[in-house]
Amino acid sequence: MMTHSNSYIQVVAGIVQNQAGEILLSSRPVGKAYAGYWEFAGGKVEQNETLFAALQREFNEELNIHIHRATLWQEKFYQYEHANVHLHFFIVGVADWSGDVVAREQQQFSWQNPHNYTISPMLPANAALLQELADFLK
């Protein structure tokens, strides 16, 4: 069991589903590390913030949607050249969010079929997870 809570930045990311069984991907804005790469919306957890509160805050800030409920699905550790991250991936089912999706931070968003992505590149830390997700959602 890895315990890296001191040296690893805590990050939350949400896998939001729609009625068509698609999942929501976001592109990283210009100016950030890996700008233009696709990821699940989310971001760094702040001091004294729960993972779920961070997820709610990031989705409101970035995509204008409200998360009512989310289920922690997977955790991953990854070492980038810019940071070491402890990623917490949440599944947000079709009934677990509301609002109209609006890209509020100069990013793009795209609803994607988890069995057939038409966008790239994806963040390298997510490669294995995207495979597991296709199996999980089939």
Ligand SMILES: Nc1nc2c([nH]c(=O)n2[C@H]2C[C@H](O)[C@@H](COP(=O)(O)OP(=O)(O)OP(=O)(O)O)O2)c(=O)[nH]1
């Ligand atoms: N949001 C998100 N981040 C991910 C995913 N996969 C992955 O490796 N990451 C990494 C990229 C970044 O190093 C880190 C998230 O940090 P960030 O810089 O985007 O967070 P933030 O929005 O809070 O950034 P900032 O306010 O500090 O600019 O986690 C993912 O699917 N979603």
